[in-house]
Amino acid sequence: MSSEVKDERTVEDSPPPREGGDRAQYGVCVFLALLGTAVIVDALGIPHITSGTDPVGPRAVPLLLGGLLLLLAALYAVDVARGGRGEPEGGEDVDLSSGSDWRTVLLLIAVFVANALLIERLGWVISGALLFWGTAFALGNRHYFRNLLIAVTLSLTTFYAFAIGLGVNLPAGVLQGIL
Numbered sequence: 001m002s003s004e005v006k007d008e009r010t011v012e013d014s015p016p017p018r019e020g021g022d023r024a025q026y027g028v029c030v031f032l033a034l035l036g037t038a039v040i041v042d043a044l045g046i047p048h049i050t051s052g053t054d055p056v057g058p059r060a061v062p063l064l065l066g067g068l069l070l071l072l073a074a075l076y077a078v079d080v081a082r083g084g085r086g087e088p089e090g091g092e093d094v095d096l097s098s099g100s101d102w103r104t105v106l107l108l109i110a111v112f113v114a115n116a117l118l119i120e121r122l123g124w125v126i127s128g129a130l131l132f133w134g135t136a137f138a139l140g141n142r143h144y145f146r147n148l149l150i151a152v153t154l155s156l157t158t159f160y161a162f163a164i165g166l167g168v169n170l171p172a173g174v175l176q177g178i179l
Helices: 023-044 060-081 102-122 124-138 144-166
Strands: none
Touching (some): 023 060, 102 124, 124 144
16 A cells, blocks of 8 residues: 655644735735725816715715725735734635646636627627636536526626616627617
8 A cells, every 4th residue: 555645734834924924915905005096096086066965976985995995905014014814714625736727717818808809799698698608618517508598598687687777788789679
């Protein structure tokens, strides 16, 4: 019998965090700060219009969200500087020793790019169905016909939900006049 040695690392076995924190986490802090700044700058470009029914105006929510993003970035940077780090999920079943599945990533990118290129020509119902079906295929589901039925149902449902529920008309494309 041969004995196999597995490299199974637990949270307790992982090395302690370095003093000053993890540089990648500071990148997340910078991203949050830049995003908050962009939201605030964009909100300041909204004209300050108030009325009797809306005394606050349209600027309030984006300014609040931008401020909260900046606060979150600052608090997260302090936590990282103190040595804080995220804990891996207890039930995580990802094999960290294996590499990335580039085939799946490239298939997903191709499906999203195809959707972006085809949505105006073919319309949302067809391009959305291709998006949903292609995503299921890229993620490994091989029930082609069932996935196609689900994809068409999802794209039709979202088409009418946007049109009727939100009043937003998605492109109908080649199905203009039929839908």
